[in-house]
Amino acid sequence: MPEHSKTVEPATNIAVVHIIDDDEQLRLSLLELFEAVGMPAEAFVDTTDFNHRGDPQAVCCLLLDVKLPGVSGIEFQRKLSEAGFDVPIVFMTGDGDVTTSVSAMKAGAIDFLLKPFQADDRLSAVNTAIEEGKKKREIASRRRHVRECAASLTPRERQVMKLVTDGFMNKQVAYELGISEITVKLHRGSAMRKMQARSLSDLVRKSELLQ
Template identity: 75%
Template sequence: MSEFQTIDVRDPSDELVHIIDDDEQLRAALVDFFETVGINSDAFKDTADFNQRADANRTGCLLLDVRLPGLSGIEFQRKLCAAGSDVPIVFMTGHGDVSTSVSAMKGGAVDFLLKPFRMDDLLVAVQTAIDKGRMQRELASRRKHVAECAARLTPRERQVMKLVTDGLMNKQVAFELGISEIMVKLHRGSAMRKMQARSLADLVKKSDLLQ
């Protein structure tokens, strides 16, 4: 069984677009729009409101205004990054400038929309962000599974796996570690089983996920 069979893919119904904007009419309009296209959403007047009420387990992406009461959108993005959050963000603003948009994109934003924006452009940006979040969660799940498998390896099996996935042949690994080639084959086979690797190429991919 490979790690791809153990991924806990979130049901799309659990994904929410969290809208953070201080314009009440716009928040309502966006919630209505997302409902018409079959996307779940929730709206918040500022980042404090989001922190108090948002369900973090259902975050598909953030649709975040740049200018907000209290913490600005850009400041909130930096705070999330500092906390280790990789939730995808689509920024929107009626007061865009080059430096702000560059800062947002360098911070990992998916898109930066100027108000008034076309709903088609908004939909593309949000769907891209949701898809990005989905891929991030799947990758995190794969890494977790691989780490759990790697935790079962003995120190010697780790050494052998490292050298094998670095491209060394069995006899080269044996020379490097000062053991027989037969022992290298035994440790390699054991590492393959514990890592649930179907081939050397699969083992290399899983080893890369541990980096």
Template identity: 55%
Template sequence: MAQAAARDPNAACSTHQVVHIVEDDELLRSSLLDLFQANGIEAEAFEDAAAFFSQVSRATSGCLLVDVRLPGVGGIDFGRQLKASGYDLPLVFMTAYGDVATSVVAMKTGAVDFLQKPLLTRELLDAVSAAFAIDLENHQRRLFQQAVRERAATLTRREDQVMRLVVSGLMNKQIAFELGISEIMVKLHRGSMMRKMQVTSLAELVRHSVILL
């Protein structure tokens, strides 16, 4: 069985994308690994959810290809545990026993696709491609959120106070009254805060501030 090497759970998010196969059928695991390798896609395989959790960090990128009927923790419950454990990998479910109810539940967990076995190569590759695209968007979102938090950490206490009052909708004069400082000082703190946050408009500042809640 091919397995992933253990990774540092504190490592930075990476755009090195891997298909993480979680399937208890050893023959199918091997076939899927060969298929992805033949198509230039890196993949690694695990026999169950426990093996995945023990070897793959939350910082990993790519997607998950998961059998719905896994031994122990089933595929649907595995998907729920991923989110609860801080993993942000798009899921593609596969099953030989698909039904409408199961597929609906699977899609409600945020799955990208729900594939029937025997798997069709083109359908599988398209699903993985879509999952990789979503993963890249998630990665870029995380980088942006991290950048906003780092910028906010450079604000002085007063600049942070001004920012919070600005995004709450108060005018400079009202902020001056709230903080007991002059309107000129509010303008100075506001200008410095906007530069540090790298925003040029109130609307942009409000979008950034949502990340800090």
């Protein structure tokens, strides 16, 4: 039975479950499971295979074997993180290694499944990872937008926004910066418009995304 995958193009617009495991039977079983429930999925033999054919930006959930030939699953998790890819990962392993599972979870893994596992366990873990991934992508999208807005601020507007969002009153900001209160209000209003902030609390939330 040839290994297959159900893909949708373009990959960057459709979230896909990616499976990395050197066990062919398991890969085929998972592909069939996800196809049966209508989830686009792709399978890879190891991390090198994924690097050649996969797209981290399209991953909605990565089912990753801990003990892979070459680069291990744990090491691959670290490499993805260092490359700036915040991928929701569900680890799979045939060994009940508590130390490894704790390390993986601390590094951001969504779940840690012990083989053999039931179909419901797989789907539950993947659905949880997908939801977590959606939240992360939404936050990342908001952060990109806020950074684009902040790039248009003048140095003085940045100073005023920083002090205002830190809780300083206009008169206190004026004193700290050695400018008039009227000038502070002008810079504050301009910063609010550029940041597309509807209120002070909205500006505070957006400034937190810049941290």
